[in-house]
Amino acid sequence: MGGPPRYTWRFDVVLENLPLLLTGLWLTCTLTVLCMLLGLGVGLVVAFGRLSRWRLVRAVAFAYTELFRTTPLLVQIVWVFYVLPIVSGITLSPFFSGLLALGFNVGAFMAEIYRAGILSVNPGQTAAGLALRMTRAQTMRRVVLPQAVTRVIPPMATMWVSLFKDTSILSAIGVIELMFRAREIATDTYRPLEIFTVVAVLYFVLTYPQSLAVNALYRRFRMQE
Amino acid sequence: MKWNIGVVTSNLPYLLRGIRVTVAVTFAAMALGAVVGLFVALLRMSRARGLQVLAGLYIDLWRSTPLLVQLIWVFYALPILIGHSMTPLVAGVLTMALHVSAYLAEIYRAGILSIAVGQRHAGLSLGMTPGQVLRRIVLPQAVTRMLPPIGSQFISLFKESALVSLITLPELMWQAQSLAAFTMRPLEILSAAALIYMVLTLPQAVLVNYLHRRYLAH
Numbered sequence: 001m002g003g004p005p006r007y008t009w010r011f012d013v014v015l016e017n018l019p020l021l022l023t024g025l026w027l028t029c030t031l032t033v034l035c036m037l038l039g040l041g042v043g044l045v046v047a048f049g050r051l052s053r054w055r056l057v058r059a060v061a062f063a064y065t066e067l068f069r070t071t072p073l074l075v076q077i078v079w080v081f082y083v084l085p086i087v088s089g090i091t092l093s094p095f096f097s098g099l100l101a102l103g104f105n106v107g108a109f110m111a112e113i114y115r116a117g118i119l120s121v122n123p124g125q126t127a128a129g130l131a132l133r134m135t136r137a138q139t140m141r142r143v144v145l146p147q148a149v150t151r152v153i154p155p156m157a158t159m160w161v162s163l164f165k166d167t168s169i170l171s172a173i174g175v176i177e178l179m180f181r182a183r184e185i186a187t188d189t190y191r192p193l194e195i196f197t198v199v200a201v202l203y204f205v206l207t208y209p210q211s212l213a214v215n216a217l218y219r220r221f222r223m224q225e
Numbered sequence: 226m227k228w229n230i231g232v233v234t235s236n237l238p239y240l241l242r243g244i245r246v247t248v249a250v251t252f253a254a255m256a257l258g259a260v261v262g263l264f265v266a267l268l269r270m271s272r273a274r275g276l277q278v279l280a281g282l283y284i285d286l287w288r289s290t291p292l293l294v295q296l297i298w299v300f301y302a303l304p305i306l307i308g309h310s311m312t313p314l315v316a317g318v319l320t321m322a323l324h325v326s327a328y329l330a331e332i333y334r335a336g337i338l339s340i341a342v343g344q345r346h347a348g349l350s351l352g353m354t355p356g357q358v359l360r361r362i363v364l365p366q367a368v369t370r371m372l373p374p375i376g377s378q379f380i381s382l383f384k385e386s387a388l389v390s391l392i393t394l395p396e397l398m399w400q401a402q403s404l405a406a407f408t409m410r411p412l413e414i415l416s417a418a419a420l421i422y423m424v425l426t427l428p429q430a431v432l433v434n435y436l437h438r439r440y441l442a443h
Contacts, residue, residue, distance in 0.1 A: 007305060070426035071419050072387035074398060079419055082411040086226055165291035172391055179293060186301065196302040200294050207289040 013191045014198045024181030025202065031099065031167045031177060036160055038103030043110025050115050061111070068108030074169055077101040081173040098170040106163055113155045117148035150221050157214045164207060178202065232410045233417045243400030244421065250314075250396060251383045254321035258382075259375075261322060262329030269334055280330070287327035293388050296320045300392040317389035325382050329375065336371035337363055369440045376433035380426060387422070397421065 014021075049061030068076065080101040085091045092100070121144045129139030171180035182199040186192040233240075269280035287295070300316040311319075340363045348358035390399035401418035405411040 066427070067423065070384075070430060071422045072384040072398065074387040074390070075415070075419050075422055078398075078402065079415050082405065083415050086412045089226075168291040168293045169388065171293070179291070179297075183297070192301040193305040196294070196298045200290050200298055203290045203294055204286065208285060211285070211289055 007193070009194060010191055011194055011198075013189050014194050017185045017189070017195070020181050020185060021178065021199070021202070024176060024178035027175070028164070028167050028177040028179075031095075031102070031170065031175070032160070032164045034099055035102040035106055035163055035167070038099065039106025039110050039159075039163075040156075042104055042107025043114055046107060046111035047114035047118070050111060051118065065108045065111050068105050069112075073102070073105055073166055074172060076105055077169060077173055094170070094174040094176075097173060098167075098175045102163070102166065102170065105166075106159060109159055110156070113152055113159065114148070116155075117152035118144055120151050121147045154214065154217045154221055157210075157217050161207060161210045161214055164210065165203065168203075226412070229410060229413055232408050233413050236404055236408070236414070239404055240397065240400055240417065240421065243395060243397035244425070246394070246396040247383070247386050247398075248425075250318055250321065250389065250394070251379070251386050253318050254325060254386075255379055255382055257318065257322035258325035258329055261326035263333060265326060265330035266333035266337070269330060270337065284327045284330055287324050288331075292320070292324050292385055293391065295324055296388060296392050313389065313392050313394035316392060317386075317394045321382060321386065321389070324385075325378060328378050332371055332374045332378065333367075335374075336367035339370055340366050373433060373436040373441050376429070376436050380429050380433060383426060383429065384422065 046061045046064055049057050050065070052058050052061070077098060081092070081094065081097040084097070084100075118140075125143050125147070126139050129143040130136070134142065167177055168179040170177055171183065174180065178199060182195050186195040189195070265280050265283055268276045269284070271277060271280075296317065299320045300311065300313065303316075304310045337359075344362055344366075345358055348362045349355070353361065386396060387398040390396060390402065393399065395403075397418060401414050405414040408414065
């Protein structure tokens with residue numbers, strides 16, 4: 001008889017280790033939220049840097065976004081974990097290294113999203129604000145940003161979904177999130193098929209509704225993905 | 226902190242071998258993914274409801290799970306299921322190809338659907354078959370609209386190829402990490418690896434920006 005040998009699935013192994021997987025999942029969710037918050041803040045600073053009147057500030061902000069957008073995320077994460085301590089003299093835990101690397105990565109992409117949103121508002125609106133004797137900052141706050149926000153939200157949500165998936169890469173530096181737990185349990189139990197299948201399903205079940213929500217946002221704001 | 230650039234220059238051949246693998250793996254996965262993606266896109270647009278659903282499920286499966294999870298699953302779990310082990314190269318290229326095929330399928334579909342229905346009707350009323358309409362009228366116009374997003378996808382794939390180092394495929398990131406451990410100079414080696422990725426990605430980004438301006442400027 002040909003074909004592969006019959007395989008006996010043992011999902012009870014997964015069930016026994018479910019609490020461990022869930023602690024990993026909890027960290028995955030926590031990291032996604034924290035990295036997004038960091039990225040939103042960093043991105044805002046960098047976006048205004050990109051739109052600054054001073055050439056030097058623009059150049060630095062541009063270099064920052066390009067640096068993060070043209071290198072692989074894994075390289076950034078590994079660099080922050082192994083090299084940053086040598087450069088800065090400060091040793092960081094895997095958790096904080098991961099948070100920094102991923103948060104600043106999101107920051108670079110968010111900066112471009114903010115910038116595109118701000119630039120998409122008709123320049124005539126800024127001119128009108130200034131003509132009404134508002135200051136530049138007031139025009140930005142009262143006129144441009146409220147309009148830019150609706151154009152920023154859908155791509156921001158897309159960013160969130162990729163971030164949720166990308167946190168799995170943090171397992172490479174020993175952050176004990178879902179993927180790290182899965183690899184640990186798979187090694188301990190010799191049941192990689194069951195463990196990795198369940199984890200893939202977990203990621204799918206959690207990510208898919210988010211993707212649907214993102215699609216709904218794009219439709220709501222009548223944008224093309 | 227003292228920089229020792231010599232450790233990079235003396236080990237450059239080692240890193241170059243990694244670059245070759247990175248480039249080869251990316252091109253192989255992209256080529257295979259482009260074909261599979263086309264097939265999936267056609268199924269997704271077929272008239273049979275069952276095929277549509279199946280193709281949609283395929284696309285969502287690959288797009289809603291992390292690439293790392295896919296790589297690990299194909300390399301460590303799939304062999305148990307099929308009773309055959311896979312080399313890191315086969316597992317890496319196969320996973321990356323199927324991963325990118327899901328994204329490409331959606332790009333193809335969006336490109337084809339972006340061509341106005343009137344054009345299709347015109348072709349059909351001239352007595353062309355649906356296949357001829359697709360080949361002669363829709364595709365030539367759709368292709369230029371697909372090029373920019375396909376280019377972006379290629380860049381993502383190029384960067385994401387670093388992940389196959391985690392299933393021990395000796396591409397650039399793997400070479401860099403083993404070299405960093407061996408020489409105990411992560412500062413220079415990993416910085417050099419980041420720089421190499423940047424130098425290789427920048428021209429691609431410039432080209433894709435050009436494609437966006439050339440074909441998608443509305």
